[in-house]
Amino acid sequence: MRLLTAAVTSIALTLGAQAVSAAPIELKFSHVVAENTPKGQMAIKFRDLVAERMGDKVEVKVFPNSQLFGDNKVLEAMLLxxxxxxxPSLSKFQKYTKSLQIFDLPFLFKDMDAVERFQQSEQGQELLNSxxxxxxxxxxxxxxxxxxxxAxxxxxxxxxxxxxKFRIMTSDVLQAQFEAVDAVPLKKPFSEVFTLLQTKAIDGQENTWSNIYSKKFHEVQPYITESNHGVLDYLVVTSAEFWSGLDEDVRAELKQALDEAIAYGNKISDDKAAEDRQAIIDSGRSEVIEISDAERQQWVDAMKPVWKQFEDEIGADLIEAAAQSNQ
Structure with a gap:
């Protein structure tokens, strides 16, 4: 009887262990923007690719619109x-590394092609490990x-x-950028921007065409200046503990799915910039101001000293490499 009981217990434990091992790895993906943005679409594409290719091995759950965490809290939550x-936007990492502040420097990149060239360069890829x-x-x-x-x-x-008064992300560089033109920068969460604009608690903000349109900022801001003064990109990030704890094959499959999802999201970003700009114009709610070359140069002259201000923190060589990507 004891042998039979022991055998039953052993089988139960084995089955229990198999059930536990068969449970999918849960991957919560948190972000702060709407699902119809490039980031929102990228996250959904990643979720679907993982479901298609990895079956019950990994389950990706996407939480948009700050449902779980705002960008100011998500990195702490990730470490926990x-x-x-x-x-998160690249601006959110300044307390973890000073190097990524390079992407906040005003008028460093002339267009998204230059941004892409720098990010895919040796220096840009090294920043991923910073x-x-x-x-x-x-x-x-x-x-x-x-x-x-x-505004x-x-x-x-x-x-x-x-x-x-302009809302900014939590970034010392962006603070310096607005102070350079005698404006008042206020660090506020993205989720609060519409209300702040609607109630006129702030006078303006800086953002991309897709964020302005998807969050309806154009409905509460009568003027949008087409300045192209900076880049707003994100860094897809995970915790070292979680990532290193995955089996090598699982990690490789997730990275491949993520790379494809990012390429998909970046294509949407390129397309949506033009589409959403036109949608804002067509709405008639906000006037898009196209500044002259001479007017733009005034902004460049006023803000470019910020480069020198943060040169020691970011690295002069890194700034030079980024500037060279415009060639």
Missing amino acids: GDVQMAA LRKRGLVGLGYLHNGMKQLS SEPLRVPSDASGK
Whole structure:
């Protein structure tokens, strides 16, 4: 009887262990924007590719619109194991590494082709590993596009921004950028921007065409200056503990699916920039201001000293390499 009981117990334990091992790995992907944005579409594509190729091995759950965490909290949550993947804007990493501040420098990149060339260069790829000592792993760059300036009054030259309050992401570089034109930068969560604009608690903000359109900022901002003064890209990131804890084959399959999803999202970003710009114009809710070359140069002259201000933190060689990507 004892032998039979022991055998039954052994079988039960074995079956239990198999059931546990068969449970899918849960991967929570948290982000702060709408599902119809390039980031939102990339996350859905990643989820679907994983489901198609990995079956019950890994289950990706996507949480858009700050449902789980805002970008200011998601990295802490990731280090605690509460979320496994996120794609915060590059500005959000300054307390983990100073190098990524390079992407906030105003007028460093003339267009998204230059951004892509730098990100895929040796220096750009090395930046993905700049977070490892802080427990995070960069997995790839996701584009959103070039930033524009929206405001309650027309902005044509730097003096038009003087004294006005602009929402910014948590970034010392972006703070310096607006202070360079005598504006008042306010660090606020992305989820609060529409209300802040609607109630006129702030005068303006900077963002890409897709974010402005998907979050309806154009409905509460009568003017958008086509400045293309900076880039708003994201870093798809996970925790080193989670990533290294995966079996090598699982990690490889996830990385391949993610690379394809990022390429898909970046193509959408390129297409949506033009589409959403036109949709904003067609809405008649906001006037798109096209500044002249001379007016644009005034912005460049006012903001470019920010490069020198952060040269020691970012690295002069890195800034030079990024600037060379415009050639």
